[in-house]
Amino acid sequence: MKEPMKGNGGFWDALKGGGPRIASMLGAPSAQQIAFVRSLTKGQRRPETLHVPLTELKIAVFDLETTGFHYHYGDEILSFGAVKVEGEAVSNESYYSLAKPACSIPERIVELTGITQEMVEDAPPLLEALREFMSFVDDRVLVAHGSAHDKAFLDVALWKTTKAHLGHRVLDTMMIARKLDPDKKFSGLDEWLAEFEIPITRRHHALEDAKMTACLWTRLISSLKDRGVITLGDLYNYLSKT
Template identity: 85%
Template sequence: MKEPMKGNGGFWDAFKGGGVSPRIASMLGAPSAQQIAFVRSLTKGQRRPETLHVPLSELKTAVFDLETTGFHYHYGDEILSFGAVKVEGERVSEEVYYSLAKPACQIPERIIELTGITPEMAQSAPTLLEALREFMAFVDDRVLVAHGSAHDKAFLDVALWKTTKAHLGHRVLDTMMIARKLEPERRISGGLDEWLAVYGIPVTQRHHALEDSKMTARLWIALIDRLREQNVLTLGDLYTFLSKT
């Protein structure tokens, strides 16, 4: 598996090249108290009303996926890896983020087989706070997109609370919910593989946070095109569309 990527271009290139403010640069390499403050600052003010008027074809999003040790955070399951890709309206950017995260719990054998993430890989990974800090800096103030977002959003919110006592303040869109709303006649479970097949999107590598993010990004763009046919043009239109019974 590849080494954790801190993104290509954008924030991380600026950081490495000295193009961010000394305050932010100091926080990224600072003791945990400042790291916590930095992450908390990135969770605030992400639901600006004006975003509702932005056309979906111009909306800046970050499509993300998490791999976890299981499905039950309230029983101690934790995040194993973060993946995200920036999308500029209807164009998938080359800016990506991927990192493992060191869990405090053991990785079940079925998860090792599913994800390819071994205990040895996890032990040498960044801490949850470090990976979370980098992920939040990468997604910045973008609208988040995930497939079956309830799982990912819940784990992300729990991780934020556990490490910084903050809650996720970003808007989160769910490609599974949108696809089901657009095509209610399709009797499918809603899994990513099935919807990728519906829209003719090739499957590259499943259960890898970054690869799943890239495929979900392509699905999101395909959905924007279908939404346009329904005269759903802005983020506000999309919320109204999803709320209809």
């Protein structure tokens, strides 16, 4: 992604510098939010995490709903959903929030997600929802299904609001499932949920998709264990083999 242009004394120069200048431009609460979110994106790839068994790994499974599939054409995040997983147990701790986009919601997305323009009118702005989401996931390893889409939108949102990039490790249940069973050619979440006999509750709702993906992740841990894949480092090695 191309870095936004920086002019002398411009917004991004002030943002990089921080301090009273950025506070005066955005207001103290916004400046504090930016600093807080930026702090949560740093130092999340600690080498020691590679030695943690998957059955003990602290995970946050997440999903996003967006106004479309092309962030480089202006599509934005509509909602955040996340649930914590402690080892092989899906926690009751979850996070969900709508986010008010600057663009209008296409009718096809309204039909897909059930999120209408009226519903997001009073939703928190992107920075606020993003701050709460990042605070919830903290320093956990992130998991998503078909993670490229969600990771890209999350990274763009972080850059747009705080000039920071996502520093967390991100694992993809689709990639892991297909590696475990290469004869299965499907990739969609519905198909993998059916394969592992995980009940489908509500699709294209960020939190419900995150919860179902979390159940899928715990099933994958068990299958990985049978293949001798014990730690996070083992998983990376396993995924890298052709």
